[in-house]
Amino acid sequence: MNRRGRPVLAAICGFFLGLFIALDLMFFGAVRLDNIAITVLPIVGLLAGAGLAIWAPLGRRQ
Amino acid sequence: MRWVMRCAGASLLSGLVVVLAATPAGAKLSGGCTASGTQLQTGKSYDAVTTNFAKIPRAGDVKWKGSVPVPATKRRAIGEVQVKFPWPVGDVEIGNWGKDGKSTGSNANAGTYHYDFPNVIAGIKVLVHGRDQEPGGVLCQGSVVAQIEGTSPLAWASLALTVVMVLNLSLTIRAKKVTP
DSSP states (O other): OEEEOOHHHHHHHHHHHHHHHHHHHHHTTSSBTTOTHHHHHHHHHHHHHHHHHHHOOBSOOO | OHHHHHHHHHHHHHHHHHHHHOOOOOOOOBSSOEEEEEETTTTEEEETTTOOEEEEOSEEEEEEEEEOSSOSOSBOOEEEEEEEOSTTTOEEEEEEESTTSOOBOOSEEEEEEEEEOOGGGTTOEEEEEEEEEOTTSOEEEEEEEEEESSOOHHHHHHHHHHHHHHHHHHHHTBOEEEOO
16 A cells, blocks of 8 residues: 555645745845746745655654 | 754755855946936935846835936937846746837936836836947846845735645655555
């Protein structure tokens, strides 16, 4: 029996987490408006979210 | 072993954020042109030849002057001012001159400009750059990173939503039973 998370939901959550981290960095002046991180972080979040859900490191001991 | 892999992954992600966040220093005004301004509320002066970062109040008045190193004869000079956005948006033009075919006869200008930016863009660092091309071959180019004092109310909303998304992500990556 395999155990894994919810990859599609996690990808969506990861995308928005990356987007809001990028907006935090932008609004608090940590990065400039033209920084590529603002574009890249949502995509990294999407891929990381899906990857973490497939790996599912949390809740394995039941 | 699992903890080592997790730490390595977290370090890699942190390094990526730091590398992506590092930006080159802004260039200054070149080509022999001059431009300067004094923010009247703070009394702070900025020379475009030496300044590459300016933190200004959200609203106020600026007394400015500028010149190009050419004689004051009738000619068609072309120039523009742009704001740089992240890829894929790129440069967005906020002003231009000479592109409509009109000629100019002056080589210097001065005035006082009143500005009033909305509160929502406070705190954001923006790269503003521009150029002026004279018919004789003189090309002036310059850029400055501008930041409006204060913090946008949207910054706190974004921070709250970041926390919500961390909680959501931690729930969606939890393992559940999958029957084959």
